[in-house]
Amino acid sequence: MKGMPLFSFVAPFALILSAYGSGFPNPLTYRTGGTPAAAVVVDFNHDGFPDIATANQRDLNVSILLANADGTFTQARNYPIAGYPEDIASGDLDGDGNPDLAISEELGTIDIMLGRADGTFVLSPQIYVGDKLTGIQVGDFNLDGKQDLALCVYKYNLPGQGAVGIFLGNGDGTFQSYVPYFAGQNPYYLVATDLNNDGILDLAVSDQDMRGTHKNLAILLGNGDGSFPAPLLSRVAARRGKGITAGDINGDGIVDLATSADDKVFALLGHGDGNFTMSAGFDTSDYFLRLTLGDVDGDGKVDLIAPPGACFLRRNGRLPQTHVYRGNGDGKFGNQLANNFGCSFAAVSDFNRDGIPDLLAGGLNGVRVALGAAQHTSDH
Secondary structure, eight states, X not given: OTTOOSEEEOOOOOOOBOOOTTOSSSOEEEEOSSSEEEEEEEOSSSSSSOEEEEEETTTTEEEEEOBOTTSOBOOOEEEEOXXXXXXXXXXXXXXXXXXXXXXXXXXXXXXXXEEOTTSOEEEOOOEEOOSEEEEEEEEOSSSSSSOEEEEEEEOSSSTTOOEEEEEOBOSSSOBOOOEEEOOSSSEEEEEEEOSSSSSSOEEEEEEOOTTSOOOOEEEEOOOSSSOOOSOEEEOSSSSOEEEXXXXXXXXXXXXXXXXXXXXXXXXXXXXXXXXXXXXXXXXXXXXXXXXXEEOSSSSSSOEEEEOOSOSSOOBTTBOOOEEEEEEOSSSOEEEEEEESSOSSXXXXXXXXXXXXXXXXXXXXXXXXXXXXXXXXXXXX
């Protein structure tokens, strides 16, 4: 669809709100380091069951929880890091077949943790960047079979000069000096996926837009050599961009996006060429920093999980809540399930391999896992 604008618009739908109290009964709670801010779900020890890694802001460490076959987890093993973590990503960074971790820090460094086959890790020397780092993604951006890093470089003191930094991997857990690419005014979070079906990883970046230009979403289509042309910039709303995630919201096999701007959430349906149509935009009662798409209720349709990203910022006299918006399968979302299950991040997985979706969420001092989340939501 050459020459099309980045977005076209259809009429927003009327969101049906329905409160379900705590939402998921009897979740299992596991302690991690203090104030986990982000997590990844990966099988670190090759036993076929997904494990959990959290990046913890208060205790400046990373917690590893290895899964048991019944969906429970071992006591967390904590690895200290030097700085205040913002985000965490996983991939095989040194080419040994074991998942590794990369953690972005607010004070401008990247922690690399190289995984062993048993689920333990070795901390490598830090990568110093010097500016605040927020969102991080792992992927092979130059198609050389080695995993690279993409990070949001957020300049607090120089609004309008932020960028996405690409660190090409050497294949041994080390990286080349980063190359910056303009991605809006103050990029905050990003996702790496193929947005135009050319087999090359692209980037979708949310922008906090500190200069008020309202271009708060950037699409960077990869060239396949690790470089990116000038971004496609869009005004999603007259607000600052926050969270962003990718998935197939309407079941057409094309990657879609969900993004948030202050207390609004938007679903953007992909055309398969890097352009999008806004399918849904609705007001919420919280600011959402981390969005996740996944089938929570087991009906084969993608749902939207929206945790606020912070557990302690009261709004209207109450603590923030995670919201689950049930997908209709057509690019829109129906009933809202508001609950106090978690507040900092969320993920959908099948931790006990019973074929029923489970839900993970982060809290102030740990994570909570609801096994068989679909069984708890299907009757509502």
